[in-house]
Amino acid sequence: MQLNQDIIQIKNKEYIITNGIGGYSSSSLCGMNTRRYHGLLVAALNPPVERYVVVSKIEETIVQNNGEIIHISTNQYPGTFYPNGYIHQYCFTKQPIPTFFYKLDSGLQVEKSICMVQGSNTTIVAYFNSGSVDFELNMNPFYVLRDYHSLNAETQVNAYATEINDNYIAIGYHGMPQKVYCKISNGLFKDSKAIYYNVEYFQEQSRGFDFAENMFSAGSFSTHLKPGESVQIVFSLEEAILQQHPQNLIAEEIIRLQNIAVDEKNTFLKDLIISGNQFIVDRKSTNQKSIIAGYHWFTDWGRDTMIAMRGLTIATGEKEISESILTSFLANLSEGMLPNRFSDKNEAPEYNTADATLWMFVVLYEYYQKFKDLHFIQQYFEQLKEIIIAHINGTRYNIKVNEDGMLYAGEEGVQITWMDAKVGDFVVTPRIGYTVELNMLWYNTLKIFDFFSKALQNTSFTVDTYIDKIENNFHQYFWNDYSFLNDVISADKQADQSFRPNQIYAISLPFTMLNEMEGIMVLHSIKEKLLTNYGLRSLSTDHEKFIAEYKGDSWHRDNAYHQGTVWSFLLPEFCLGWLKQYQYSVTAVKQVRQWIAPLEDHFYNHNGIEAISEIFDGLNPSDGKGCIQQAWSVGMLIKLLKELNNNHE
Structure with missing residues (x-):
């Protein structure tokens, strides 16, 4: 689907993928969450119910070889959209898995794909350098760790992050019974805790509900991608699944989807x-x-x-x-x-x-x-x-x-x-x-x-x-x-x-x-x-x-x-x-x-x-x-x- 870089048009369109146990991953086509129900990983703690928005989204920045920083994510804050990464997005496709296409500069292109593992509260986000120049990619996950009907109004960090090694961390939250484990396939984690205040959801506002919340960041992952290279971040409530290669998990899910109604001609x-x-x-x-x-x-x-x-x-x-x-x-x-x-x-x-x-x-x-x-x-x-x-x-x-x-x-x-x-x-x-x-x-x-x-x-x-x-x-x-x-x-x-x-x-x-x-x-x-x-x-x-x-x-x-x-x-x-x-x-x-x-x-x-x-x-x-x-x-x-x-x- 070609996108015209109009934020009004893009934010009214949404994708959703699911994991077969009540969890899902969903957002608008530019990755800007417009509902309290949106999230990269919405987990079902008691399948298929007791859903928690665990990972809200990732804020991505690309650092070019000349040091220039380009944002490809978007949020809505009071009175403004920031960053305005949607202006770099030119396409979106739902099949076989949701994929966002960005063109940032001469020769600089990146694709972002999202996949869920069936039967598991696990979301994988993959980035692929589809251009002709290399760049550094910084990825800053936002966590809210709350029941999906509620909003996070915390003004202090009630979450805790334990760094396990350079590319592997665990995030916990006082009141949530399970931790979320995060791992990057090729890159480093930098500890830098912060709260991002008053992220707004316009769909909630239009429905007459509270529409703003605060998000927690434990720090960011970073990697260097040459043309043709890719990197994946895995978010899961199951630590053991992080031992599997994320590319294999993505391939398995794509094959599963392609085998549904495989003989259907219409x-x-x-x-x-x-x-x-x-x-x-x-x-x-x-x-x-x-x-x-x-x-x-x-x-x-x-x-x-x-x-x-x-x-x-x-x-x-x-x-x-x-x-x-x-x-x-x-x-x-x-x-x-x-x-x-x-x-x-x-x-x-x-x-x-x-x-x-x-x-x-x-x-x-x-x-x-x-x-x-x-x-x-x-x-x-x-x-x-x-x-x-x-x-x-x-x-x-x-x-x-x-x-x-x-x-x-x-x-x-x-x-x-x-x-x-x-x-x-x-x-x-x-x-x-x-x-x-x-x-x-x-x-x-x-x-x-x-x-x-x-x-x-x-x-x-x-x-x-x-x-x-x-x-x-x-x-x-x-x-x-x-x-x-x-x-x-x-x-x-x-x-x-x-x-x-x-x-x-x-x-x-x-x-x-x-x-x-x-x-x-x-x-x-x-x-x-x-x-x-x-x-x-x-x-x-x-x-x-x-x-x-x-x-x-x-x-x-x-x-x-x-x-x-x-x-x-x-x-x-x-x-x-x-x-x-x-x-x-x-x-x-x-x-x-x-x-x-x-x-x-x-x-x-x-x-x-x-x-x-x-x-x-x-x-x-x-x-x-x-x-x-x-x-x-x-x-x-x-x-x-x-x-x-x-x-x-």
């Missing part, structure tokens, strides 16, 4: 699958795989995992990973519900999601369609039956099937659907009652359980009666006089006719209760009222509570979250419904490809590079908002492209 799909691999992590507490919901600040959640893995692991043929994830969640089944969040730091798991458990049935159905493995289904069949019975009889949060076969859910002060914004004690979209997507998911749960019962020839418990009830009553509850579906029916049977995207699941899920004409009417209403270049609006623009922009402090953002904000993960779901309704016709396929083209451009060129943003403004969406890399956004796009390939090409 370049966009291949790059999406590589991008999606960033979400798949090891979870220490379960000794199984899990899926991070989004970077930078989300962890692994039940609902997001179930929706995202449809594309991330099932559509891509990752059978063992799919089984590991499902095993992990089913091992924590309680009162017929999957957890929305696991137990970390010895607290109890959270079960505040009404839909994650129902989404699991869809996942299992798609798992079976992909892998034809009935044995895995059989292992958990009794638990599937337990889930059905718990929902019929009643479980947490007033989740229970009524006499009409409809699923009720919700209680005051708790948000359990995917529209889960809450500000203090205020639930923005409470949606207590019979929601359209929960009832479509419940219907699919019953149909899928029935399908597995027959496939396993285990009919000791049947759900035919409940299938009949919901089929007989669904239209009475949800089909309205305007030829679309009500969003929520209250306990006293009052209809909330807010036009929201949740009705898409009445068409896109494996089993539907709408006839052909009804499906077409709903699809075209969604197209008219909710469809944008980047996803579906969460509320139609003609609603009195519609909010056009997702901006401001956390209170304003949370209020806008589901009141019109565009969600990118819903665009593939809408496209899947469209393809299904129009039977993958040539015209339908062409239309869908046109609809997803802006997301492809976004993926390569905007916000998170080779990432899909979580959300966009409800009116005139352009820049990505929220997380720069969202699991279900990437996963559902992978699923859509795989479906297009399987059914049309």
Whole structure:
């Protein structure tokens, strides 16, 4: 990607790479950190959680043979950018690993690459003299050693550095349980402790948070590079890994990345699958795989995992990973519900999601369609039956099937659907009652359980009666006089006719209760009222509570979250419904490809590079908002492209 040396343009674009255990390395394309979540090494101390920003960045200076000093790093301080190294940067590439290209003078060029070691809290930064003259390179790492949600306000050095030898040091911090070890492959370390005050993060400022912190320097590394020579600095929480040659570790990671989706011919799909691999992590507490919901600040959640893995692991043929994830969640089944969040730091798991458990049935159905493995289904069949019975009889949060076969859910002060914004004690979209997507998911749960019962020839418990009830009553509850579906029916049977995207699941899920004409009417209403270049609006623009922009402090953002904000993960779901309704016709396929083209451009060129943003403004969406890399956004796009390939090409 060519860069125009405009700091405004560069600082709004970011990269992220991950280590498979919840840690990551991320910054803007010029290496200037713009978020508290940015850092060269953000380590997961209890994979995939308890993340700490350990190494914030490196400030690099080049000393030419005539003694002139040139900075290639950039920071934001109050009222200024310093140094202004971005003016020397002319290019950035994400693949195979993030690489920054600098041209400083006649014949003086340098490349900087960043790599993480899979399964390890380790980041390697490599510098290569790609020019025709030699120079001295000085590298001054900045440390903050803090929880990634916080900021370092220390005004004195609470960290300590122990020099082990000339090229190898250990950095500790009072309050952080682990040291970080630093080693340069060819160079020297000079002890020179200092604090750099008031480094600012403009993304935090725009989000209404504290946005400045102080950073600690233990000293700098230096080396002399001739043309064609390189040097690497390794930062790790694991001292033993520093005994391996960093070039070998980089080569191993590049080979790993190149082997992901190696047979995929569609370049966009291949790059999406590589991008999606960033979400798949090891979870220490379960000794199984899990899926991070989004970077930078989300962890692994039940609902997001179930929706995202449809594309991330099932559509891509990752059978063992799919089984590991499902095993992990089913091992924590309680009162017929999957957890929305696991137990970390010895607290109890959270079960505040009404839909994650129902989404699991869809996942299992798609798992079976992909892998034809009935044995895995059989292992958990009794638990599937337990889930059905718990929902019929009643479980947490007033989740229970009524006499009409409809699923009720919700209680005051708790948000359990995917529209889960809450500000203090205020639930923005409470949606207590019979929601359209929960009832479509419940219907699919019953149909899928029935399908597995027959496939396993285990009919000791049947759900035919409940299938009949919901089929007989669904239209009475949800089909309205305007030829679309009500969003929520209250306990006293009052209809909330807010036009929201949740009705898409009445068409896109494996089993539907709408006839052909009804499906077409709903699809075209969604197209008219909710469809944008980047996803579906969460509320139609003609609603009195519609909010056009997702901006401001956390209170304003949370209020806008589901009141019109565009969600990118819903665009593939809408496209899947469209393809299904129009039977993958040539015209339908062409239309869908046109609809997803802006997301492809976004993926390569905007916000998170080779990432899909979580959300966009409800009116005139352009820049990505929220997380720069969202699991279900990437996963559902992978699923859509795989479906297009399987059914049309």
